[in-house]
Amino acid sequence: MPTALITGVTAGIGEAAARAFVGAGWKVIGTGRRADRLAALKDELGEALHTLEFDIRDEAARDAALDGLPEAFRDIDLLINNAGLALGLEPAQAAKLSNWTTMIDTNIASLVSITHKLLPALVARKGAIINLSSVAANYPYPGGNVYGATKAFVRQFSLNLRSDLIGSGVRVCSIEPGMVETEFTLVRTGSRETSDQLYGGVNPMTAEDIAATMLWVAQQPPHLNINALELMPVNQAWSPFLVHREG
Ligand SMILES: NC(=O)c1ccc[n+]([C@@H]2O[C@H](COP(=O)([O-])OP(=O)(O)OC[C@H]3O[C@@H](n4cnc5c(N)ncnc54)[C@H](OP(=O)(O)O)[C@@H]3O)[C@@H](O)[C@H]2O)c1
Numbered sequence: 001m002p003t004a005l006i007t008g009v010t011a012g013i014g015e016a017a018a019r020a021f022v023g024a025g026w027k028v029i030g031t032g033r034r035a036d037r038l039a040a041l042k043d044e045l046g047e048a049l050h051t052l053e054f055d056i057r058d059e060a061a062r063d064a065a066l067d068g069l070p071e072a073f074r075d076i077d078l079l080i081n082n083a084g085l086a087l088g089l090e091p092a093q094a095a096k097l098s099n100w101t102t103m104i105d106t107n108i109a110s111l112v113s114i115t116h117k118l119l120p121a122l123v124a125r126k127g128a129i130i131n132l133s134s135v136a137a138n139y140p141y142p143g144g145n146v147y148g149a150t151k152a153f154v155r156q157f158s159l160n161l162r163s164d165l166i167g168s169g170v171r172v173c174s175i176e177p178g179m180v181e182t183e184f185t186l187v188r189t190g191s192r193e194t195s196d197q198l199y200g201g202v203n204p205m206t207a208e209d210i211a212a213t214m215l216w217v218a219q220q221p222p223h224l225n226i227n228a229l230e231l232m233p234v235n236q237a238w239s240p241f242l243v244h245r246e247g
Helices: 011-024 037-048 057-068 097-124 147-163 183-189 192-198 207-218
Strands: 003-007 027-032 049-053 076-081 128-132 171-177 228-231
Touching: 003 011, 011 027, 011 037, 011 207, 027 037, 037 049, 037 228, 049 057, 076 097, 076 192, 097 128, 097 147, 128 147, 128 207, 147 228, 171 207, 183 192, 207 228
Parallel strands: 003 027, 003 076, 027 049, 076 128, 128 171, 171 228
Antiparallel strands: none
16 A cells, blocks of 8 residues: 655645545545644544644654654655645735745745655655645746745756656656635635635636546556646636836
8 A cells, every 4th residue: 555645634635635545545644733633634534544743844843753653654655745825915015024934934945855854765665746836836926926936946846856866766746736726815815705705706626626636646657757737727717918008
C-alpha cells in the first residue's frame, strides 16, 4: 500500500484528497493546524489516515512530528504540498506587509523546507511530488500581487526540481487550478458573504475535482511525468489587458 503525505487536510482540496487517496487504497499522512478537524477526518477515514497537527511554518514542530511517524507510515511515496493560502485582495500599494510575509512563509518557505526534508527519502523510493500552484502563477490579476508570485515560484520550483531529479525516477507535477469552491476565499477576505458572492452562479470546480486530478496524476505509469496541469471551471477564462486612459 503506497503512502502519501498531504499537507493541509483540514479543509478544501487537501481534505478531499485525503478521502480520494484513502478511497483508492493509499495510506495517508494528513497535516494541519486545526486539531478538531483532524480528529473528525481520522474518525471518518480510520486506520488508513495518520494525522499530524502542526503549523507548516514551524520547522521544529514539523520535524518532531515527521521524525516520530509510526513504522507503518514512515515510507512516504508521494508528497502533496497543498497547504497554502491567499490573504487580501487589496492593490499592492494598500496591502499589509504582514499578509505578504505570511503568504511567502506558508506558500514558499514551508513548501521548500518540507520538500528539502523529504527529498532524499523520495529519491530512495522513486517517489513523487505534487505541488499546488494556481492559475495565479500564470496570469496576473488585480490584487493577486504576492499570492500570484508565490504560486509562480511553486510552478517554477516544480519544473526545476524535474531538471535536478532527472534519472532518479522521481516525478514532479505542478497543479494549477482556477476557481475551486473551498474555504480559500473565506480565508482570503474574512467574509463569508464575499466568498459566497464570488462563487455564486459560477458553477466552480470542487475540491473533489482537484483531488481526482491529483489521484489521476499519481496513478500514471512510472515512465510518465505530468509536468504541469492547468484547470478552470468552464465559466472562468482570461480577461483582456487593463488599459488606463489619461485625462
Ligand atoms: N480554492 C482555489 O480556488 C484554489 C485555486 C488554486 C490553488 N489553490 C491552492 O490550493 C491549496 C489548498 O487550498 P484550498 O482551496 O483547499 O483552501 P482551504 O480550504 O482554505 O484549505 C487550506 C488548507 O491549508 C492549510 N494551511 C494553511 N496555512 C497553514 C499553516 N500555516 N500550517 C498548516 N496548514 C496550513 C489549512 O489547514 P489549517 O488552517 O487547519 O492549518 C487547510 O487545511 C492552496 O495551496 C491554495 O493556494 C486553491
